[in-house]
Amino acid sequence: xxxxxxxxxxxxxxxxxxxxxxxxxxxxxxxxxxxxxxxxxxxxxxxxxxxxxxxxxxxxxxxxxxxxxxxxxxxxxxxxxxxxxxxxxxxxxxxxxxxxxxxxxxxxxxxxxxxxxxxxxxxxxxxxxxxxxxxxxxxxxxxxxxxxxxxxxxxxxxxxxxxxxxxxxxxxxxxxxxxxxxxxxxxxxxxxxxxxxxxxxxxxxxxxxxxxxxxxxxxxxxxxxxxxxxxxxxxxxxxxxxxxxxxxxxxxxxxxxxxxxxxxxxxxxxxxxxxxxxxxxxxxxxxxxxxxxxxxxxxxxxxxxxxxxxxxxxxxxxxxxxxxxxxxxxxxxxxxxxxxxxxxxxxx
Amino acid sequence: xxxxxxxxxxxxxxxxxxxxxxxxxxxxxxxxxxxxxxxxxxxxxxxxxxxxxxxxxxxxxxxxxxxxxxxxxxxxxxxxxxxxxxxxxxxxxxxxxxxxxxxxxxxxxxxxxxxxxxxxxxxxxxxxxxxxxxxxxxxxxxxxxxxxxxxxxxxxxxxxxxxxxxxxxxxxxxxxxxxxxxxxxxxxxxxxxxxxxxxxxxxxxxxxxxxxxxxxxxxxxxxxxxxxxxxxxxxxxxxxxxxxxxxxxxxxxxxxxxxxxxxxxxxxxxxxxxxxxxxxxxxxxxxxxxxxxxxxxxxxxxxxxxxxxxxxxxxxxxxxxxxxxxxxxxxxxxxxxxxxx
Numbered sequence: 001x002x003x004x005x006x007x008x009x010x011x012x013x014x015x016x017x018x019x020x021x022x023x024x025x026x027x028x029x030x031x032x033x034x035x036x037x038x039x040x041x042x043x044x045x046x047x048x049x050x051x052x053x054x055x056x057x058x059x060x061x062x063x064x065x066x067x068x069x070x071x072x073x074x075x076x077x078x079x080x081x082x083x084x085x086x087x088x089x090x091x092x093x094x095x096x097x098x099x100x101x102x103x104x105x106x107x108x109x110x111x112x113x114x115x116x117x118x119x120x121x122x123x124x125x126x127x128x129x130x131x132x133x134x135x136x137x138x139x140x141x142x143x144x145x146x147x148x149x150x151x152x153x154x155x156x157x158x159x160x161x162x163x164x165x166x167x168x169x170x171x172x173x174x175x176x177x178x179x180x181x182x183x184x185x186x187x188x189x190x191x192x193x194x195x196x197x198x199x200x201x202x203x204x205x206x207x208x209x210x211x212x213x214x215x216x217x218x219x220x221x222x223x224x225x226x227x228x229x230x231x232x233x234x235x236x237x238x239x240x241x242x243x244x245x246x247x248x249x250x251x252x253x254x255x256x257x258x259x260x261x262x263x264x265x266x267x268x269x270x271x272x273x274x275x276x277x278x279x280x281x282x283x284x285x286x287x288x289x290x291x292x293x294x295x296x297x298x299x300x301x302x303x304x305x306x307x308x309x310x311x312x313x314x315x316x317x318x319x320x321x322x323x324x325x326x327x328x329x330x331x332x333x334x335x336x337x338x339x340x341x342x343x344x345x346x347x348x
Numbered sequence: 349x350x351x352x353x354x355x356x357x358x359x360x361x362x363x364x365x366x367x368x369x370x371x372x373x374x375x376x377x378x379x380x381x382x383x384x385x386x387x388x389x390x391x392x393x394x395x396x397x398x399x400x401x402x403x404x405x406x407x408x409x410x411x412x413x414x415x416x417x418x419x420x421x422x423x424x425x426x427x428x429x430x431x432x433x434x435x436x437x438x439x440x441x442x443x444x445x446x447x448x449x450x451x452x453x454x455x456x457x458x459x460x461x462x463x464x465x466x467x468x469x470x471x472x473x474x475x476x477x478x479x480x481x482x483x484x485x486x487x488x489x490x491x492x493x494x495x496x497x498x499x500x501x502x503x504x505x506x507x508x509x510x511x512x513x514x515x516x517x518x519x520x521x522x523x524x525x526x527x528x529x530x531x532x533x534x535x536x537x538x539x540x541x542x543x544x545x546x547x548x549x550x551x552x553x554x555x556x557x558x559x560x561x562x563x564x565x566x567x568x569x570x571x572x573x574x575x576x577x578x579x580x581x582x583x584x585x586x587x588x589x590x591x592x593x594x595x596x597x598x599x600x601x602x603x604x605x606x607x608x609x610x611x612x613x614x615x616x617x618x619x620x621x622x623x624x625x626x627x628x629x630x631x632x633x634x635x636x637x638x639x640x641x642x643x644x645x646x647x648x649x650x651x652x653x654x655x656x657x658x659x660x661x662x663x664x665x666x667x668x669x670x671x672x673x674x675x676x677x678x679x680x681x682x683x684x685x686x687x688x689x
Contacts, residue, residue, distance in 0.1 A: 028491075070589060090598070097595025109586035113685055114609055124594040157684040173594070 008082075009043035010213050011067070011181055016040050016076035018059075018066045022288060034288045036062040038237040039076070041314065046180070049207065049214040051228030051245070053221060053260070057284065059237040060217045061105070064183040067215065068100050069093055080181055098128050098177035105186040107166035111158040117144070117169055118154040124176045143172040147202060164195035171202065175210070183215045188223060196220075200227055221264050225249055230320075233257045236295040237287055239314060242322040253323045255302050294326065302327060349680060352688035356676070360669050367665045368419075372412050372658055380652035382447040402447055404654075415658060418444040423454050448653040456644060456656065457663070461626075463539050464633070464640030468625045471560040475567025476618060482568070483575025483614075484607060487583060498572065505569025514562045514635035521558060533558050537638040559636040563629050567621070574617050578610035585609075612682045619675040623667035 019033035036059045044050045054060050066073045069085050078085040080100055088096065104110035111120055121140045125131060131139065141151045147168040158166055167187060174182055184203065188196040204227060206212060218224050224231055225245060232242040233256065241254040252258045259278040266272040280299045291297050297307040306326050314324040382402055383395045399405055403414070422441045429436050443452040486495035522535035534555045543549050582588065583606055591605045630642035641660065648656035680686045 065589075068593065070592060094595045094597070097593070102590075102593045104586055104590060106586055110590045112587040112591070112605055112609065114683065123591075123596065127594065127596050127600070159685045170590075173590070177595075 010046040010081055011044040011215070012077075012079045013043070013067060014041045014077040016063070016066060016078065017074040018062050018071055019074040032288050035237050035290060036287055037066060038287075038290070040234070040237075040239045042232055042239065042242060044181070044213055044215060046213055047207075047211055048229040049216050049227055051224035051231040052215060052217045052234060053219060053224050053231060054234035055219060055260075055284070057287070058234045059287070060219070060234055061185050063234070064102065064185045064215060064217050068102055068183055070102070095128075098124070099179055100181045100183070101174035101177065101179040102183045102185060103167070103170050103174050103187045106190050107163055107170050108158070108190075110170060111166060113158055116155050116157055117149075117161075120158070120169060121173050121176055124173065128177055139176070143175055146175065146206070147172045162195075163191050164198060167191060167195075167199050168202070171199075171206070175206065178210075179212070181213045181215070183217070185217050186219070187216075188218070188220065196223065203227065221261065233260065236284060236290055238295055238324065239322070240296065240324055244320055247318075247321060253317065253321065253328055254296075254325045255300050255327070256296050259301070294324070349677070349688055352680075353673070353677060356673050360673070363669060364662075364666060367669075368416070368658075368662050369412065371661050371665065372415065373408075375654050375657050375661075376408060376411070380654075382652045382654065385448075385651045415444070415655065418442070419659060419662070423452075427454075444655050444659060446648070446653055446656045448648065448651040448656070453656050453659045457641065457660065460639060460641050460644050463537075463638055464626065464642065467537065467556060467559050467633075467638050467640065468563060468629050470556065471563035471629070472567055472621070472625050474560055475564035476571055478564065479568040479571035480575055480614075483572040484579055484602070486572070487576045487579030487610075488602060490580065495576075498576075502569040502573050505565040506573075508565075510562050510566065510629065510632045511635060513565060514558075514632055517558050517562060518635070535636065537636045539639050559629075559632055559638060562635075563632050570621075571614065571617065575610065575614050578613050579606060582606045582610045612679065615678050615682060616675045619671050619678055623664060623671050626667050627664050 016037055017035075017039055018037040019035050021030045022032045022034060023029065024031040038059075040063065042050065052060050052063060062071070065071050067078055067080075067085070069078070069088070073086060076086060080096070083096055083099075085093070085096065085100075115123075118137070118140050121143055122136050125136050125139060140154065144151055144154065149165060149168050149172065153161070153165075158169065161169065167190075170187075187203070188199050191199060200223060203214065203216075207214060214227075216224065216227055228245050230242065230244050231248045233240045233248075233254065235256050241248065241252065241257045243253070248257065249261065252261055255278075259280050262275065262278045266275055278301060280301075282299045285291055285295070285298055291308070292311075293309045294300070294307040294312050297303050300307065304326060310326070312324045312326045312329055314322055315329070316322050317328045382404060383390070383398050386395070386398075403411060406414075423444055425436050425441075426443065428434070444454060445451070446453050446456060449456065482498050486492075486498040489495055518535045521531065521533040525532045534551075535558070537555050537559060541548065541552060541555070543552050588601060588605055591601045596605075626641065630646060632638075633640045633642040634646065645657065645660050647653075648660070676688075680688050
């Protein structure tokens with residue numbers, strides 16, 4: 001595990017919580033929270049790609065936005081390149097924006113329809129970098145070239161482009177300020193399959209050339225396998241399992257990861273016939289009212305008594321492999337129990 | 349865009365002709381008598397002669413064609429002659445004459461236009477200037493106290509008609525407040541008043557406050573609602589999040605990205621409302637005795653003055669058609685996604 005041990009991580013997220021209040025009743029009082037992200041921790045090292053997968057509504061996109069402080073987070077600590085993002089005020093945050101950028105899911109809606117491509121790409125430069133008009137124009141054309149857009153399109157509007165081209169505009173925009181860290185929020189979900197490969201290859205190429213670090217959010221397991229170095233699997237606002245790519249896809253530890261991976265279709269029909277799918281029953285519980293113990297206990301095929309009452313710890317069970325599941329915590333149960341009681345002792 | 353404009357302009361000609369014919373029929377077929385307002389002592393045969401002289405007894409189609417000729421040919425010629433001093437041979441032609449006053453209809457309209465434009469136009473501008481910031485702020489701080497108060501005031505502005513709010517402010521500022529107080533305002537708009545020095549300017553300002561504000565309340569209510577709705581639509585768009593992720597100032601995000609895109613429907617509403625300025629606020633002009641176009645229309649309807657009613661209504665129709673076109677063109681200019689070619 002030389003990969004993740006080498007240095008201080010570029011991005012360190014600890015116990016991140018993002019709760020959205022629910023208002024109800026006649027007086028619109030706060031009646032509860034949607035726990036979109038409920039206490040997750042991960043590190044991303046410089047130059048690597050962390051894949052974040054999970055089904056719809058599990059909080060993937062919220063994590064991406066919260067890490068860049070596009071939301072005001074409820075709790076937790078976020079450090080990017082040594083700077084504290086979680087508590088920075090608006091002005092400080094703005095000055096840190098060049099470091100961290102985001103590529104959005106919907107390339108149509110995320111570009112201002114009334115600005116030309118050149119304006120869209122140049123706007124962050126105008127805000128954060130002192131350059132002359134000519135320098136800026138050159139930079140815009142250079143960026144367009146970098147993402148494979150024809151320079152003659154600079155004065156066109158977003159609606160005149162295809163989906164793939166629009167996503168390239170979004171990428172060029174994100175690259176404008178030479179960021180170190182880019183959150184890719186399902187950048188390929190809205191694209192045709194043929195275009196998806198182009199965009200993913202472009203992202204990989206840019207990573208090699210510019211030394212970028214990605215948080216790659218997707219629900220496409222095979223695409224994540226292709227691009228990510230390590231993969232985190234999310235379920236209902238929490239990370240179920242985080243492991244290097246090869247290990248995770250070869251031998252998933254968490255029952256949810258197993259179920260998720262067994263759903264990936266197999267191209268060879270002979271093998272496909274023999275594949276035993278783990279079919280999950282029931283629905284995802286509401287994030288405003290998650291189960292008491294493990295979040296997955298209502299649907300887990302290997303559920304135990306303890307799962308329904310005690311929340312499993314997210315801990316490193318093998319070097320580099322983190323999992324939150326009682327199946328893999330038995331050996332350490334005593335230790336964690338002891339740890340817990342000490343903590344409780346401290347509190348009271 | 350140019351071809352579109354030309355095509356639309358040509359299309360307006362049959363539209364307007366049809367409108368003028370419908371207006372003519374409606375005005376003509378409604379039971380009204382141009383001599384009805386004359387003293388009862390005038391004998392019946394004299395009345396008949398008056399009607400004969402006014403040409404009321406001619407066939408409808410002849411009357412309509414005459415009106416067309418006078419409105420579209422003779423009146424423009426006369427104005428052209430007056431403006432340039434050329435002799436185009438229109439001097440002895442019969443102008444479009446009002447039944448009531450026996451003076452040319454166009455002259456009546458020209459006399460009354462300035463009052464209407466001044467009072468109603470100011471109200472429109474004031475209304476827009478108040479409405480836009482209110483709309484922007486109440487959308488940006490949705491459900492805040494400011495937004496709630498704004499919603500309430502807009503509701504009041506929407507639902508209380510000017511014949512009520514006008515009278516209420518007259519009672520408040522002209523009756524209850526003593527006339528030597530600083531806050532007293534004249535309830536009657538004096539159109540003969542001329543602004544020559546500072547004091548007369550102050551008087552003009554004071555006499556405009558009430559009619560302008562009563563009208564502006566309604567305009568503000570409408571446009572601030574539109575701005576708010578449109579802003580709310582855009583504030584949650586993905587490109588606004590993109591703008592924030594770019595690290596732009598909140599001001600830039602709201603004013604440049606959100607407001608600019610929200611203005612598209614608002615500008616259309618504003619453009620479509622401009623003909624109503626010329627139409628004059630008929631009721632408000634009555635309440636404050638502003639003798640503008642709205643009042644002229646009411647008096648002409650009461651007096652059965654067909655040429656004046658017909659001409660005024662038709663001018664409003666022209667303006668509405670024209671500003672519809674302008675709104676369409678503005679739409680195309682503001683939104684690059686809309687193409688007319």
